[in-house]
Amino acid sequence: MLAKFLQSVHVPHHKNTKYSVPVRFLDVKTVTIPMSMHIGAPAKPCVKPGDHVKIGTLIGEAGGFVSAPVHASISGTVKRIEDMLMSNGGSCQAVVIESDGLNEFDENLKAPEVTDFDSFIQAVRDSGAVGLGGAGFPTSVKLKVDPNRVDYILINGAECEPYITSDTHSMVHHPERILAGLKALRKFYPKAQIYVGIENNKPEAIEVMKTYTHELERCEVKPLPSSYPQGGEKVLIYNTTGRVVPEGKLPIDAGCIVLNATTISFIGKYLMTGQPLTTKSITVDGSAIAEPKNVIAFIGTSVKDLLEFAGGFKEEPKKVLYGGPMMGIAMPDLDKPIMKSTNAILAFNEKDAVLPEPTACIHCGRCVDACPLNLMPTEMEHACEKKDFEALKKLKVNLCMECGSCSFVCPAKRNLVESHKLAKQLLREAGIR
Numbered sequence: 001m002l003a004k005f006l007q008s009v010h011v012p013h014h015k016n017t018k019y020s021v022p023v024r025f026l027d028v029k030t031v032t033i034p035m036s037m038h039i040g041a042p043a044k045p046c047v048k049p050g051d052h053v054k055i056g057t058l059i060g061e062a063g064g065f066v067s068a069p070v071h072a073s074i075s076g077t078v079k080r081i082e083d084m085l086m087s088n089g090g091s092c093q094a095v096v097i098e099s100d101g102l103n104e105f106d107e108n109l110k111a112p113e114v115t116d117f118d119s120f121i122q123a124v125r126d127s128g129a130v131g132l133g134g135a136g137f138p139t140s141v142k143l144k145v146d147p148n149r150v151d152y153i154l155i156n157g158a159e160c161e162p163y164i165t166s167d168t169h170s171m172v173h174h175p176e177r178i179l180a181g182l183k184a185l186r187k188f189y190p191k192a193q194i195y196v197g198i199e200n201n202k203p204e205a206i207e208v209m210k211t212y213t214h215e216l217e218r219c220e221v222k223p224l225p226s227s228y229p230q231g232g233e234k235v236l237i238y239n240t241t242g243r244v245v246p247e248g249k250l251p252i253d254a255g256c257i258v259l260n261a262t263t264i265s266f267i268g269k270y271l272m273t274g275q276p277l278t279t280k281s282i283t284v285d286g287s288a289i290a291e292p293k294n295v296i297a298f299i300g301t302s303v304k305d306l307l308e309f310a311g312g313f314k315e316e317p318k319k320v321l322y323g324g325p326m327m328g329i330a331m332p333d334l335d336k337p338i339m340k341s342t343n344a345i346l347a348f349n350e351k352d353a354v355l356p357e358p359t360a361c362i363h364c365g366r367c368v369d370a371c372p373l374n375l376m377p378t379e380m381e382h383a384c385e386k387k388d389f390e391a392l393k394k395l396k397v398n399l400c401m402e403c404g405s406c407s408f409v410c411p412a413k414r415n416l417v418e419s420h421k422l423a424k425q426l427l428r429e430a431g432i433r
């Protein structure tokens with residue numbers, strides 16, 4: 001399926017916040033913490049209105065094997081448990097906590113006792129870790145594989161999406177946490193070669209990670225070309241190991257585990273402190289933002305409060321995104337909360353947000369050249385318009401990772417990626433895999 005070298009595109013980096021050391025936003029009045037901030041079964045609330053909680057208190061138990069527990073991010077009183085409409089159109093329960101202003105940690109938190117593989121996996125599960133680069137897949141599920149099957153562990157520090165710098169700050173400012181996480185991986189996956197993949201437009205992160213990991217056996221920092229989507233899971237696997245994830249399979253089927261840099265940083269911190277996932281480092285940027293910066297916010301903080309803390313807007317935003325401009329999701333309103341997988345909030349003015357009207361395809365083939373998975377974006381778009389499920393299946397639209405490269409290069413400004421998302425949804429609804 002894949003060519004010798006994967007296609008990529010050069011997108012403007014806009015890393016305006018690369019020197020912005022994250023600042024903490026502590027003064028929140030309430031947080032709304034969704035029970036579904038991960039792929040899989042939502043967590044089940046285990047608190048009730050009136051309960052007093054502290055930072056790190058368990059408020060949602062994992063709802064199944066593919067799930068993750070959820071913890072209080074502030075200290076205070078549970079006000080209510082409500083249904084919440086998510087940005088992806090789905091709904092879930094959310095626990096609303098009113099702050100007591102003390103920001104106290106739960107006194108029962110302590111570093112986990114990790115003595116063997118099983119206790120390591122249990123610790124990762126208890127921590128509430130999910131893919132923090134945006135994917136939200138429960139990390140303990142990803143790690144719970146026979147260590148003999150793991151030839152490579154790839155730490156994804158590519159951060160190829162424009163604007164976002166939160167992973168870079170994890171690597172530059174908390175390398176000791178990443179090292180603690182890597183040491184655990186080294187111990188429990190003894191056969192695996194570890195690569196830390198970082199785009200070469202982040203020289204400071206490369207240097208810091210090299211310094212911190214040089215004594216770790218079979219661990220190498222790999223500078224990668226700055227091209228998009230270098231951080232896509234399949235792209236990173238191919239570009240660092242030369243392996244191809246078989247169609248419809250997982251990275252482990254190619255002997256690989258991929259973890260985002262901030263995820264392994266958090267796991268390292270949890271192993272040292274026992275403090276579960278309650279905060280997130282977020283890049284706030286975009287042409288409508290007055291003062292782009294990185295902010296460490298409690299999970300459940302409203303986007304509106306976060307944006308006010310970050311300095312607000314300098315002009316009216318026409319589009320606000322959870323995540324980067326290539327793969328982010330547009331927010332219907334600013335009352336939505338910061339979630340575990342939120343790594344950026346970007347707000348754009350009219351000039352940057354309003355897309356030009358698409359014109360007819362001129363059959364230039366640029367979208368085909370740009371696709372890292374060698375898919376056929378134009379034909380997929382046609383098949384989607386005609387609801388031709390057989391053709392969509394043949395064209396392997398389900399493999400599309402929604403990276404947006406095809407839309408980005410299209411001179412006719414066709415919104416190809418939205419068409420691919422719709423096609424995948426249509427196939428799902430028709431029960432076709």
Ligand code: SF4
Nearest residue numbers: 371400401403404406
């Ligand atoms: S969005 Fe899908 S079809 Fe378009 S370039 Fe990315 S993987 Fe290929």
Ligand code: SF4
Nearest residue numbers: 361362364365367410
């Ligand atoms: S890049 Fe745009 S204009 Fe060119 S073939 Fe693809 S859809 Fe058509």
